[in-house]
Amino acid sequence: MPTKRELLLDFAYLQAEDQRNGHSSCNGDFETFPIDLDPFLTKQGATYVVTAFVEGTRGQVSSETSVTLKVSKA
Amino acid sequence: MGLGDWKMKGRDFRFVSCVLAVLAVASAYGQAIKVVVNGEAIAFGNVGPRTIYGHVMVPFRGVLEHLGATVKWDDATKVIIAAKGSTEIKVLVGTAVAEINGDKVEMDVSSRMVNGVAVVPLRFLSEALGADVRWISKTQTVQIDTDTDVVDNTPVVPKSTPLPPAATGAFVSNQSGFIGASIPLKFTLRAPTGGSATFRIPGASDDLQMVEESEGVYSVLWATPSGKAGALNLNNAAPIASLRNGDTVTYSQLTNKISIDTAPPAMLGFTPEPNARLAGTRPYVSVNFDDGPGSGVDPSSVQISFDGLDVTSKANVTLRGATFRPEVPLDSGVHEVSVVASDRAGNIATSNWAFSVIEASENIRGFAYNGPQIIEAGAQITVLLVAQSGGAAEFSIGNRRVSIPLTESNGGQFAGTYTAGVADDFANEIIFARFKNEAGEIYTAQAGDRISTKAAIPQAPKITAPTATSSVVSPIYVDGTATPFARVRVRIDFSFTPEGGTKLSGPVVEAIVIADQT
Secondary structure (H helix, E strand, O other): OOOOOHHHOHHHHHHHHHHHOOOOOOOOOOOOOOEEEEEEEHHHHOEEEEEEEEEEOOOOOOOOOEEEEEOOOO | OOOOOOOOOOOOOOHHHHHHHHHHHHEEEEOOOEEEEEOEOOOOOOOOOOOEEEEEEEEHHHHHOOOOOEEEEEOOOOOOEEEEEEEEEEEOOOOOOOOOOOEEEEEOOOEEEEEOEEEEEEHHHHHHHOOEEEHHHOOOOOEOOOOOOEEOOOOOOOOOOOOOOOOOOOOEEOEEEEEEEEEEEEEEOOOOOEEEEEEEEOEEEEEEEEEEEEOEEEEEEEEEOOOOOHEEEOOOOOOOEEEEEEEEEEEEEEOEEEEEEEOOOOEEEEEEOOOEOOOOOOOOOOEEEEEEOOOEEEEHHOOEEEEEEHHHHOEEEEEEEEEEEOOOOOEEEEEEEEEEEEEOOOOEEEEEEEEEOOOOOEEEEEEEOOOOOOOOOOOOOOOOOOEEEOOOOEEOOOOOEEEEEEOOOOOOOOEEEEOOOOOOOOOOOHHHHHHEEEOOOOOEEEEEEEEOOOOOOOOOOEEEOOOOOOEEEEOOOOOOEOOOOOEEEEEEEEEEOOOOOOEEEEEEEEEEOOOOOO
């Protein structure tokens, strides 16, 4: 599997979900590459917020959707 | 008025630019930005002023109403209508498009919904409503006055000017703004002497030891990565310095703003395709740009040459691509294209390709699309190719929808259709056909008209995993659903408040994924 940074560069990340074994994609599904959480931040008990929105071809953007994560320190 | 003056009346764009430059710095200092209109501080509730990609965004209702405007919100069309005196402003939320008294204006950044509140660029509003705006650095305040004449000569803090550490706890870098690949940076922390200081950038670097280069001044050198393996994008990165003195650890967050973008933009969708044999003499010559989650292509950096001549001034260049069409028919033979573009961090990309114009032949005799140039979801796009009988053919709509089959129905007439869906977001797309004859030779042709779909605000994605209730461990995948083909930008931000300290926050990753289409 390519590293996150390779994916960012060569744009294979556009379909990164296909890199994950066993993933069965459906219409409209998306999935990111594996994201490593910074152990320093996790040790600090950091809160992580995931935000997603859709970008249109001409600069239009959708509303943002966000989720605050509960992170295990283990 | 010079660029250094700190006053704006009406539409003095230069002053507003200065204000925004400092606003961006102020935001990075970690203090909440306050907005005071005619002496009255605005209370914003849960969603206050913020910077988004370097632009100060404010909830529209609070600021506009305090500026004396009447504000209406049309939830069905997502349009804000504000009126003050003879001025009427319309903002289509989710786009960078606005109207001032019916004249279309493009804002620097799209308005958007944040936690259910519409936010708009402060710069645009101030320009449109003709207010005086000044920045008071001491209190990190934007002061807006609608009926006074105020002047503040506070100096501008330009990009790439070192911000000297002046007080204990100050943590700065020697450059600000977008930082490209292989750029050496020096980070400096002013803190009590005799401690042990470390440095890290969440999402970019592990701990590095800082050296106390003089009494109470700790520093470290760090260079942005380079090469394919080092591609890194962090908008408003959040370097952290920690200082251990005995059992006490204190944390500082960088006070000037840096955004790291070490990957050059990608060039995609070359038209005519590389090595194509083109039937037709006045093709659209086009390429698309995609800087992913990076700083974005700088249109002023784009240079296009065609057959060795600079044709940049004759090309249509946007953030997302460049198109050139020869003014006169091309001669038969090989034609060469070269495009150079860089993003706002200075990462340069270059593409060279060539195609051949062929003399009239039996392989392709014609290709046409005879529909409207602006289409809506549900519209059927029908094309007709007249070519040598017995071959195989397909057509594409830019690089948005590719390899749609064309079926031969009657002695060399190939027809095909595509029905536009709600997910289609075409912007001046070139329709072209590809034909392979029985000898295996491939030819191409373009339709005369380009097509666009009506621009619509995309539907928001849903995040299905992880959920707010699940306990996650590293690494994580962010799963979700969106309209098929949707380009989804995903960002993860952190925040924590160390014991006895102030809140630290910033991004750890930002990426773009495309929703599945099948």
